[in-house]
Amino acid sequence: MIELPIDSALPSLVDKLRDHSNVVLVAPPGAGKTTRVPLALLEEPWLAGRKILMLEPRRLAARSAARFMAASLGESVGERVGYRVRLDSRVGPKTGIEVITEGVLTRILQADPALEDVGLVIFDEFHERSLQADLGLALCLQSQSFLREDLRLLVMSATLDTEPVAALLGNAPVIQSEGRIYPVETQYVERSRDESIEPLVVRAIQQSLQQDPGDILVFLPGAGEIGRVEDRLVEVGLDKQVMICPLYGNLSQDAQDKAIAPSPPGTRKVVLATSIAETSLTVEGVRVVVDSGLMRVPRFSPRTGMTRLETVMVSRASADQRRGRAGRLAPGKCYRLWTRQEDLRLLPQGTPEISQADLVPLALELAAWGISDPAELSWLDPPPKGAFDQACALLRQLGALGGDGKITSHGRQMADSGLHPRLAHMIVQAIPLGYGGLACELAAILSERDIFRASGMNDGDICLRVEALRADTEDLYGVDKAALRRARTEAKHWKRVFQIPLNNESSEISASGLLLAFAYPDRIAQGRGGGRYLLRNGRGAALAKDQPLAEEPYLVAVELDDQGAEGRIFLAAPVELSNLMGCFREQVEIESVVAWDRSAQAVRARKRERLGSLILKEVNMTDANPEATVAALLDGILEEGLEILPWTKAARQFQYRLQFMHRQNPTWPDMSESVLKDRLFEWLGPHLYGLRSREDLQSLNLVPIFEAMLSWEQRRELDESAPTHMHVPSGQRIPIDYSVPESPVLAVRLQEMFGLAETPMICRGRVPLTLHLLSPAHRPVQVTRDLANFWRETYFEVRKDLKGRYPKHYWPDDPWNAIPTNRVRPRG
Structure with missing residues (x-):
């Protein structure tokens, strides 16, 4: 067996785990920790016949690690080494090492909190700080404290600030493996501000193919950029001996295996990868790394309740991980597509997912564990309170949590499925309606990459995706065949999980909108014209231009962003108002609204049926409460201004006379406009009963209304002092x-x-x-x-x-004694 850098640290690791329950291991990329550590511990006596679980952040890495370890034992996967990932499992009765994805650990813990048949849980690549890894570690620590003192935990990473993790693990010992990384020459490539990343990547690849030996690993933020770079490389015409191999999570197993396998003799390989290739995964033959410096991360907004993918610069730790991939086998080279000055501004570590993720799944898992307050667990970074509270609010709306915050039987069924709570709730609600099969299909479509995303089709109707899923062929225009096959496989899986007969598929695709309303009750949307919609949660949203769905009166907006005042709707389904009124009847609020209608310049009394911010039905009321009508009319007067009242000359003069008296004696009423507005109900309210409109107000006589504000003595004094x-x-x-x-x-x-x-x-x-x-x-x-x-x-x-x-007029020399006149001259 080839010696690897981690081998020198293994004796110390074995000794520490014999004497300590928890250990932290730090080893650089390529040291071999993922594949050597579990094998070195497999025969340890303290395991007592129990198995080792090793968590990997990605399915591809889990499968690859299991295959490599099994091969090193001369066995097939599923014997002493196996794996379990979503929709795929290779384990057997002799399996002592199970490589699992992080979500699988949560399911195992929920089924068996004591982990009775597990002796060691290894958290590999923990520096990535995924939400599921943080949750899994928190649950394992509590299980260790209350149920299994003999359970051992090992946290492994290539780049990790060890002190906080070691402290969380009870001051666990830290083992450092120095590793053996060959020198990597780093070349910075400046990019103009307006230049997109793809042409720069292509130029770097062309330069490296001419100057450098070995295969090239290219890091790009997502599948979209990978596709565009691949197209450009085909256009420029590379040597026939150069293979272009995409590598990202949603590729088929064959395509992934091709990317990580050694290049055939006489060929070179250009692997276009997302951050999936940063850790755990070994891409054979790589001597050159081209790093775009970008990665795509999910960002959840508590303000809108929506998650969007955001492209950000990598952290210092990620950049170093990527560069290290070029120096595993021999001296290598790394092209960084950013400047030295930008390099100095990189953040040391990435942001933990728990601080910016959708916490609905986490909240449900904790409730299933029996915890309503995350503070009961030990976290490296606790969940943000605002986002967690919002997640619990949605779970209560879905019926997963009761008013006391504890999980309901419905919530338990949702949690047991392993699906996102929204989708699990949708399927459970759909089954008694006879739409269980359709709900499983929708869940599969929403769990995968959009099968039409690469086609450029400008139609966000999810019903078209269901039709493609059910079609007898994969040869549909613009369809992503790999994504379509995965969605079909996943739909069958969920039908088995929820015990829905495979041949019992409802043909009523039109029910998709109703089912999605169960999953996304906060995103039921009401049309406002021109493709613009109001969501139930009060947010605005809009469809892209010329969308057929834009004329639908009601939609469920499944996928949208939260940019600006109105989010863009990418994926939706129409829903009938009658279905909403029927299935959401218990959530519909009936309210009587008596309010000033500015366009009509009158009080309008309406009875409304409201679903959140959406007014589903509205009818006029003829028996409105008189007090409510007066209050609405007063609101209208304040909104329009006091000028709406019938200000005759006599009324205005009376106001001014009273204001004059107030100036002389502050005990008199203050008739300034600001005070009249502030005390509008007191002086005007009693006179408004029976009135509803601006026209009705014209029947008022303000003079006696103002007089009513005075005492008898003040009325008499007014005529004397302010005639x-x-x-x-x-x-x-x-x-x-x-x-x-x-x-x-x-x-x-x-x-x-x-x-x-x-x-x-x-x-x-x-x-x-x-x-x-x-x-x-x-x-x-x-x-x-x-x-x-x-x-x-x-x-x-x-x-x-x-x-x-005015020569004809009378202008006397003695005004003191002249005769006053209102004529040209006084009468003789």
């Missing part, structure tokens, strides 16, 4: 303008004031009126509050001007 009119020397009764409360105005023609020596006073002689003395044409010629001074100092200058402009 509406003033009698002037000409005998005329002139109105007083109180619109400026601090300075009431009497606007009167100058000729009508002859013979009056002093300024008229109001408020029992305390406040002089501001006189606006007018010309015969009623234009102001003088403003004064001192009439005597005007006659004495200013009148004669004004007289000259007026006499010139």
